[in-house]
Amino acid sequence: MSTHNHPTDVTVTGATDGVPAVFTDPGIPHHRDRQSDLHPAAEKRAERQVTLLFGLSVLGTIGFLVAYFTVPPGETVASMRLSNLLLGLGLFLAMFAIGIAAVHWAKSLMNAHEKAEDRHELRSSDTTRTAAVEMLREGTEDSSIGRRGVLKGAMVSALALAPLSVAVPLIGEVGEDWDVSKFKSTMWRKGTRLAIDPSGRPIRAADVTIGSVVHVIPENLSEAEHPLDEKAKAVVLLVRLDPRDLKEAEDRKGWSYEGIVAYSKICTHVGCPVSLYEQQTHHLLCPCHQSTFDVADGAKVVFGPANRPLPQLPIEVDDEGYLVAQSDFTEPIGPSYWERLR
């Protein structure tokens, strides 16, 4: 098998009349003299420019220090920006001028004649290779490992097992209690009042007007051991629709209250909070990946990468007229995972 890409492989027609088979390399192009090579005045000028640029850098550093001592960041965004701008410009000048000076020096004043250097094959010579193999063979022989099979086995076992002392406690502790069934429940219980996020004020059904949206947390959220962890699962979006617009499945007839429905705010795609509500279409949009859910129709997916509807929180009203949960969600909230239905 040949690759046909050696230049000498090419059969050239007409090579008979003294035309070479391949073009010849013209060699390194001639050096073109620069202004500074030809005119001492230009050289002097370039030297002055380089000096000036280094001087400019010194000015930049001085500017930075002056700004540092005289312009504190202050208490407003404007004063902070001003301080940042002046410090940054000083640093820019200090650094950039050094860079330009060095490059200008190299390009206009240093010797600009190209040089060639030979490459050497990276592969070691055959003699070196043989010697290397011989050394390894001698070493192996000296260690006598080839003749002591049991010893070899013992060594491999010891080395393989030793890292367990680090790995086992690491893996044991790094995932807390490894109880992934926690994904399945939130802190909503029968009778937990729905409260406004973030104030924690309970919501009276009568105060929710048609078309309004309320971001909801459980009233007792702040009492949780890790409120943020609980909030990450328990946040709910409450919407009041005209009951005539609401399409409800048979088994969910009792889950809403006079057109008020509550859905998990955590997107079933990858878990962003779904928070953009469009009143006209009753559509809820996840701003992260644009999954769109229809609140009037069981929060079913109408567009985007989500596959499942948002889980619904069954709600009712307690004796004082406050909205409360009937129970926890009836399915795990948030994105899908392997054991979700087990």
Next chain:
Amino acid sequence: MTTTTSPAAKAAGGTADYLDQRTGLGAAVKGLSRKIFPDHWSFLLGEIALYSFIVILISGVFLTLFFVPSMAETDYEGPWAAMNGVEMSEAFASTLRLSFEVRGGLLMRQIHHWAALLFMASIVTHMMRVFFTGAFRKPRELNWLIGFTLMILGLAAGFSGYSLPDDVLSGNGLRITDGVVRSIPIIGSYLSYFIFGGEFPGQDLIPRLFIVHVLLVPAIILALVGLHLFLVFLQKHTQYPGGGRTNTNVVGFPLFPIYVAKAGGFFFIVFGVIALMAATMTINPVWNYGPYDPSPVGAGAQPDWYMLFLEGSLRLMPGQGTEWVIGGYTLSLNVLIPAVVVPGILFTALAAYPFIEQFVTGDKREHHVLDRPRNVPFRTATGVAILTAFFILVLAGSNDLIATQFDLSINDITWTFRVLFFVAPVLAFWITKRICLGLQRKDRELVLHGHETGRIVRFAHGEYIEVHRPLDDQERWLRVSQEPNRPLEIEPAEDSRGVRRKGYRKDVLRQRLSRIFFEDRVEPVTPAELAAAHSHGEHDALGSVHQTHGGANVPELDQAGTDGVPTVTAAGGGRRLAEPETPQQGPGADARNH
């Protein structure tokens, strides 16, 4: 040995002597100080990556002295009135302190962030340069893999750092990460617990990200950067083709003083430009976003640019019918495919390309002279196709901004990108390949007939021709020195005695792939063709294009690749000929006979 006797020279000489007696430093200085490196602007891309990394290290050390990597809750009290009394993590509070109270702290934060964006951008463009010029060929395949790993580590460094301030924007990014991790079959839920130390967000994440961000990842990056540069020194830099540049030499300027000045100076330029960006362009103003809270999210939120392709991939995937339940277990293909499978395929293709190409060409020689991208149309087209797929995903990651900026329907945009993701790379491949072949033909025409001068001459017998100026040696060499790539010819399945030989099937696969790679090609001009073009006059029609298709030799016709409609290629010169004269045997015919 110094001839001057100034005190400074004496001190330098003394130090050198001291060090050399203890380390043998002299040999290293002798070997390295005048080492030759070739010069080209595109070699600066990798340098930008290196220098922005150094800037990241400098500004990063500054930041660690003030940042508190803790998720413990605290009430903010400080100059930023909007957040007074707000409950937040120590991490977020210390980020505010860095921005408002530490003088120069905001500048360092913004330098750190801009440098990180520049780091990734320069890595990607540096990889593009290496890919399109074939610099990954033997002996540099290992360095390609090291560079590839550095890119992945850069992503890890960027993402872990982006999440440290514990603001609401990056917190939602982490929540997406959690959702993606959970979609992984069997181990997903446990992996999520592994990362977050329990349920999201937990109490451990910021300290864990911190150690990943300031120790683990940077240490590996630093080690690999060292190895990457060591190999560049060991193997010597590649060079672009040109007069005097061969596979056995390297032409350029010495490390000292030219590159000490140029590359050293370039570090300060990169640092300066990053400082200017940090001074004038606000980045990640977390004081506006607020601390992490699982409930709110801003519309139009964007991750850093290098994460946009993942975001776009997630956005494009349709959700309906892509979540499967198998034996009671849930398989979320709507997350798994865009977040794991698609990037997996793109990245694996990129990492494996040098090895694929080497298998196809069967070429085991060292290559130190770079390819001009036009001379390897298949590779160039493949690279552009991968980039196109990547950029479609990047754009899809900004589909909400496109929708609001141009007042378009988000659903229409998403559907457009869904289609483009499959169609655009194919189109890009085809167009790029045609452009490459066209450029190669243009090169042939220039070599054979020279530059058009615009000067029209009328002969005594009434004929008009345009005078052409032949190329000079350097111009011509650039266009004829490449080796023609041709499809492999393999030995027959059976030898002369009718015995089936080993490895035939592998060879057949190799030959098929090789045809896909090199079937459409334009060969460089040979001296004979040039001589013929000169001796037969300007309007001679000696086969200008040897593009074979399907093994057939069509020396005079440009058989346009996929549509199969042959078009007549004019041979250039003073008059554009409608049709060539009698076909002559050219190298294209010889290729078949080998």
